[in-house]
Amino acid sequence: MARPKPELPSGESVRALVDDEGRLALRVTPGARVEAICVDNGQLSVKVRAKPQDGAANDAVIALLAKALDIAPSRVELLRGITSRQKLLRING
Numbered sequence: 001m002a003r004p005k006p007e008l009p010s011g012e013s014v015r016a017l018v019d020d021e022g023r024l025a026l027r028v029t030p031g032a033r034v035e036a037i038c039v040d041n042g043q044l045s046v047k048v049r050a051k052p053q054d055g056a057a058n059d060a061v062i063a064l065l066a067k068a069l070d071i072a073p074s075r076v077e078l079l080r081g082i083t084s085r086q087k088l089l090r091i092n093g
Helices: 011-015 056-069
Strands: 023-029 036-040 043-047 076-080 086-091
Touching: 011 036, 011 056, 023 056, 036 056, 043 056, 056 076, 056 086
Parallel strands: 023 043
Antiparallel strands: 023 086, 036 043, 076 086
């Protein structure tokens, strides 16, 4: 059985949460059943299937966010929150 496609909001709604310095705060749920990005009350929530082991969940968050923004994953940088659910990313470009 094929995995369902992730639920992604429009790139504009995600870009609206990026501050003037290109930073984006979000909350991550690793080990979720489905991958999704949700925007609720100005807070970005990302659910990924990857487990939080050896940075796999962080890599999955970056890949999913890059897909939602239609940019290369190399343009998304993790600034803070390597082991935390609360993360701060920088979107370059």
